[in-house]
Amino acid sequence: MPFPAWKPGLTVGIIAVDPSSPFTGGAVLGDRVRMSQLSLDPGVFIRSMATRGFLGGMARSTGEVVKVLDALGKDIILIETVGVGQDEVDIVGIADTTCVVLVPGLGDAIQSMKSGIMEIADIFVINKSDHSGADQLHAEVMTRVEQDHHIKGRAWLAPVVKTVAVDNLGLEELWQTIEKHRLHLEESGEFLQRRRERTGRETLRMIHHELFRLVRQHLEDTGEMERLVGEITDRKRDPYSVMKDILSGWLKERGPVGEAL
Numbered sequence: 001m002p003f004p005a006w007k008p009g010l011t012v013g014i015i016a017v018d019p020s021s022p023f024t025g026g027a028v029l030g031d032r033v034r035m036s037q038l039s040l041d042p043g044v045f046i047r048s049m050a051t052r053g054f055l056g057g058m059a060r061s062t063g064e065v066v067k068v069l070d071a072l073g074k075d076i077i078l079i080e081t082v083g084v085g086q087d088e089v090d091i092v093g094i095a096d097t098t099c100v101v102l103v104p105g106l107g108d109a110i111q112s113m114k115s116g117i118m119e120i121a122d123i124f125v126i127n128k129s130d131h132s133g134a135d136q137l138h139a140e141v142m143t144r145v146e147q148d149h150h151i152k153g154r155a156w157l158a159p160v161v162k163t164v165a166v167d168n169l170g171l172e173e174l175w176q177t178i179e180k181h182r183l184h185l186e187e188s189g190e191f192l193q194r195r196r197e198r199t200g201r202e203t204l205r206m207i208h209h210e211l212f213r214l215v216r217q218h219l220e221d222t223g224e225m226e227r228l229v230g231e232i233t234d235r236k237r238d239p240y241s242v243m244k245d246i247l248s249g250w251l252k253e254r255g256p257v258g259e260a261l
Contacts, residue, residue: 011043013069013077015062018050045069063094063202092120093201096194097181099174101125102141104133118148121158122181125174129162138162156184215250 014035039046047065062079069077081091091098100121124141126134142160149157159177163170185191219225228246231237 009043010075011073012045013072013074014038014044014046014080015065015069015078016046016048016080017062017082018048045072045074066094093198096185096191097122097178099123099125099178101127102137103128104131104137118144122156123174123177124158124160125163126160127163127165129170130164130167134162155188155190156181215246218250219246 016035035046038044047069049062049065066077066079079091079095098120100117100123102124104126124145126138126141128134129138138160145158145160148154161170161174161177163174165171182191185194216225219228224246228237228242232239232242
């Protein structure tokens, strides 16, 4: 399906995340087949990614790929996450606008009632709205959205948009709704606030990964890890005291973190 003609000339980056097998670590990456025609468009770049055991509905490096596509000048970056549940909502830490896509007849009316999904959605999209049950699903989601809005007093009331993607129906309305949400973020100051919070989380995450790498490398190079694992297995030590000793000893030897790095 080509990008809607009512917004011509935009370049698009698509990041499609697929789940990995917990047994083999492999992933089907069927997005390459599903979007094969779209990939012929010179203005569209598609990157399939496997979760490889990373939780949250995305791959570990999804955020980094977003930065690359943004640096390449893509006007729109779409992230298609793994089908998410109540806790797999890490997309809110990356996307400016989060669309939760529901379809009638698959129990989504119940799924949408989960608090995690309700809280991350900036826009609800009911796709395949020409199918039986779409109107009921629309009404149920609207009721829950209004209740949630009334209780929590949010400034943005998440709209519920009907689409039939295969027939290009409702996509213009969806795009206009996304633009309205972007305008709301900018006018309220929330856009800048979200970006600052995101930068803070990314910085802390990078620090976490680098410290973990340094500590792990030190334990493996010195053989300390094997000894400690043996003591824990033999019930001579407990993991909590071992963890505290490792961190205190490692940081004491290297002084301030800045000197260690």
